Amino acid sequence: MERRRMTLYGAAVLSLLAALAHLWVMPEHFEEWWGYGLFFLSAAAAQGFFGVALLRQPGRALLLLGVVGNLALIALYVVTRTAGVPFFGPHAGEVEGMGVLDLSALAAEAALVVALAAIARSGRRANAPASVEGAEPVRTGEPVPGFSRRDFLRTAGIAGALGMSGGALGLRAAGVTGALGAAGVAAGAHAGLAHGQEMDAGGHEGMVGQHGGQGDVDLSKFDPSKFLRDFYWGEERQEGGRTVREYELVAEDVEIEVAPGVFYPAWAYNGQVPGPTLRAREGDRVRVTFKNRGAHPHTIHFHGIHDANMDGTFELVGPGQEFVYEFDAEPFGCHLYHCHVPPLRKHVEKGLYGAFIVDPKEGRSEADEMVMVMNGFDTNFDTENEVYTVNGVAFHYQRHPIQIKKGQPVRVYLVNMTEFDLINSMHIHANFFDYYPTGTKLEPTEYTDTKMLAQGERGIMEFTYGRTGNFMFHAHVNEFAELGWLGFFEVEE
Numbered sequence: 191m192e193r194r195r196m197t198l199y200g201a202a203v204l205s206l207l208a209a210l211a212h213l214w215v216m217p218e219h220f221e222e223w224w225g226y227g228l229f230f231l232s233a234a235a236a237q238g239f240f241g242v243a244l245l246r247q248p249g250r251a252l253l254l255l256g257v258v259g260n261l262a263l264i265a266l267y268v269v270t271r272t273a274g275v276p277f278f279g280p281h282a283g284e285v286e287g288m289g290v291l292d293l294s295a296l297a298a299e300a301a302l303v304v305a306l307a308a309i310a311r312s313g314r315r316a317n318a319p320a321s322v323e324g325a326e327p328v329r330t331g332e333p334v335p336g337f338s339r340r341d342f343l344r345t346a347g348i349a350g351a352l353g354m355s356g357g358a359l360g361l362r363a364a365g366v367t368g369a370l371g372a373a374g375v376a377a378g379a380h381a382g383l384a385h386g387q388e389m390d391a392g393g394h395e396g397m398v399g400q401h402g403g404q405g406d407v408d409l410s411k412f413d414p415s416k417f418l419r420d421f422y423w424g425e426e427r428q429e430g431g432r433t434v435r436e437y438e439l440v441a442e443d444v445e446i447e448v449a450p451g452v453f454y455p456a457w458a459y460n461g462q463v464p465g466p467t468l469r470a471r472e473g474d475r476v477r478v479t480f481k482n483r484g485a486h487p488h489t490i491h492f493h494g495i496h497d498a499n500m501d502g503t504f505e506l507v508g509p510g511q512e513f514v515y516e517f518d519a520e521p522f523g524c525h526l527y528h529c530h531v532p533p534l535r536k537h538v539e540k541g542l543y544g545a546f547i548v549d550p551k552e553g554r555s556e557a558d559e560m561v562m563v564m565n566g567f568d569t570n571f572d573t574e575n576e577v578y579t580v581n582g583v584a585f586h587y588q589r590h591p592i593q594i595k596k597g598q599p600v601r602v603y604l605v606n607m608t609e610f611d612l613i614n615s616m617h618i619h620a621n622f623f624d625y626y627p628t629g630t631k632l633e634p635t636e637y638t639d640t641k642m643l644a645q646g647e648r649g650i651m652e653f654t655y656g657r658t659g660n661f662m663f664h665a666h667v668n669e670f671a672e673l674g675w676l677g678f679f680e681v682e683e
């Protein structure tokens with residue numbers, strides 16, 4: 191009976207481990223759809239209660255329930271990883287990715303089924319008339335026909351140990367980017383924002399040389415100052431008398447720092463949000479090799495004129511897969527690219543976007559060129575942005591003002607990729623700019639100091655500062671400015 195009890199304890203632990211795994215991933219599933227969240231909550235609750243019930247009243251009905259329930263969960267797992275999510279919710283039909291945590295939960299459930307079967311079997315033997323309790327010693331070396339309880343126990347023990355170590359690994363990974371981490375991130379976000387506001391209030395002092403005295407993000411990972419003027423022209427080659435540009439974009443799941451100490455579990459092109467600024471000349475052949483190293487299917491949808499099968503809307507690129515997009519760069523202008531896998535909001539919100547600039551054949555006039563991608567981050571997963579930025583890090587250009595020269599024309603490629611909020615805007619201080627909507631015409635349509643952009647809208651700004659000093663620029667949606675979308679031009683002689 192001692193072995194039976196040990197198997198019981200083992201089974202209870204396995205059930206609790208599986209429950210913990212389901213509980214762990216529950217918040218992010220709630221974020222996707224309340225139905226998914228509820229499913230994970232129910233599974234966790236059932237497995238939790240089952241583990242406890244097993245130790246109190248391990249009757250045959252309960253054992254059977256455990257076997258059937260866990261087999262059903264295993265079957266559902268296999269279906270969602272092969273055929274896709276069945277019928278329900280926004281992910282219906284979408285194939286889910288696999289991770290350490292869910293595989294260890296799966297291992298725990300499989301081991302649990304084996305253990306429950308073993309308990310049921312030992313129970314039946316113990317209750318058989320010929321078998322008296324305690325009179326059924328399993329002597330070492332005794333030949334046992336078939337699969338003995340000891341074998342079951344050993345199997346369950348090994349699988350359990352695997353499940354536990356896998357679970358621990360998974361928990362560590364999840365601790366960084368996952369659900370419970372979200373609480374920490376949310377708390378961090380508030381700290382970060384208080385911090386931001388403090389800096390905002392101190393902005394005028396900042397102008398006399400105290401920028402960035404209050405901590406910074408890890409700029410070795412991603413530096414918006416470098417990103418600002420970093421244009422990815424691709425590998426240039428000549429094919430049949432025309433210019434071909436070859437680019438490589440890799441989608442991956444990566445944690446990014448969007449304000450000092452505020453981390454966000456992003457899906458990103460080439461490990462950064464925004465993704466690299468792709469650039470070509472009108473008429474160039476653009477060839478983009480896209481590799482998906484993330485856990486979900488993704489694509490790249492380029493704004494421009496191209497074939498239907500190069501549009502990044504139909505051919506999903508699954509985890510581990512590749513796809514090559516090829517098209518002519520047209521029309522010239524300030525465009526964008528982003529993932530187009532449903533639910534679209536989710537894939538964009540997570541960070542899969544960047545600017546795509548096509549120069550006119552004759553080029554544009556000489557200028558100090560830079561790209562500014564306006565965006566936001568929902569750091570506590572409440573479908574609202576807590577942090578707003580230009581180029582991915584809140585208040586970066588307040589801590590590190592953009593150096594420009596007096597009298598030097600500046601050209602800003604401005605792209606709005608903010609999710610959740612319908613509009614964003616750009617305002618520069620003590621100056622006015624020429625504005626070219628979408629950059630598709632060579633004549634400006636407006637001379638202004640504030641421009642409002644809807645989601646996905648973009649344009650080109652041109653201006654020159656005739657005075658030296660520090661000049662602020664920010665969203666004129668003032669709430670966004672206070673939550674990170676604010677910076678300075680430092681104009682020097």
Ligand SMILES: [Cu+2]
Binds near residue numbers: 487488489530531542
């Ligand atoms: Cu995607």
